Amino acid sequence: MSLPRGDRMAKETTGASEDHRWLVSQNLSPYKGKWIAIAHKSIVASGVSLKAVLREARQKGVEPLCLQVPEGYITA
Numbered sequence: 001m002s003l004p005r006g007d008r009m010a011k012e013t014t015g016a017s018e019d020h021r022w023l024v025s026q027n028l029s030p031y032k033g034k035w036i037a038i039a040h041k042s043i044v045a046s047g048v049s050l051k052a053v054l055r056e057a058r059q060k061g062v063e064p065l066c067l068q069v070p071e072g073y074i075t076a
Contacts, residue, residue, distance in 0.1 A: 037054065038066075039063070045060070
């Protein structure tokens with residue numbers, strides 16, 4: 001039995017929020033200019049192609065939050 005759409009969206013949003021909070025505390029300088037896939041408070045894939053990063057993350061069984069780390073990324 002699947003969750004109603006509203007409940008499923010709330011669960012997905014909560015997971016994304018937790019990943020986002022985790023992400024902002026990480027040093028992403030090794031990933032400058034690359035795409036990263038985040039799931040369950042970890043970077044599950046990275047590379048120069050969004051398509052390849054998404055495919056790799058999905059092969060690991062996750063629907064990740066993906067973003068490209070800017071070249072000029074500054075860490076604290």
